[in-house]
Amino acid sequence: MSISPNLRAMAAVVLLGSQLGLGACGSATTDNDPQIPLASFSQPINLTNQQYAALRADNGAAYVAGGVRGLIVVRQNAGSYLAFERNCPYRANDTCARVSIDASLLFLKDPCCGSQFDLQGRVRVGPAARALRQYSTSLSGSTLTITN
Template sequence: MLAGCNNSTVSPSIPNVVVSEQIPVNSLQYPELRQDGGYVYLNSGYKGIIVVRENANTYLAFERACPYDPTASCALVKVDQSRLFLIDECCKSQFNFQGNVTAGPAVYGLKRYQTALSGNLLYISN
């Protein structure tokens, strides 16, 4: 039997893991973060982190585990190919680039990590 999203509206229990990342936003390693609306995926957090650039001074970081059923093996939020929203293709929940629910069964927004920009270094933590 394949694991899927459940019907619970209880607050999601995304496991807490230590997040302490720093990335150089002007690095050739992260060219997408040089433009507004750009994003990158990091191998950190519980199931990964999406970092989104709002503007040159503001970056947001979200957990990729879908808050609807974060323990489902297929529950992984990504940027939709249209680049207009974030989606979990498992349960079809959609989120805007501020992490708020816009469609689907999820009732809670994406788990957000703290970000701080110092020079060209972006610090991501919880």
């Protein structure tokens, strides 16, 4: 049985396309952008504690234990809080990949890679390409519970 040259060419294109597609189906991360490990936790904090005084004002931010490398909690308003992983999403396995609250209190930054994030955890300045990992928060009275 003989295969026509046109059919052979089409088969070659399909085969090549499927091989290219399979190569792209691997991990979506690069060596510079590995996934942050998952950490299961439930961390309640008492907002009346002096340690969290910054969370009594809108856009106030404070460090809290939990997550992989700690958490940053940001108050949006009296009833809304955001909690972010301090592990920077860029080169997450580097020891120094730890986000901190900038002295200006206007953004969050990773002094190791230079990435900056707004107070909603979105990238302002790279090299980080992904937002900070956000955790769930729930407020009951003066207790804020942060969970993964």
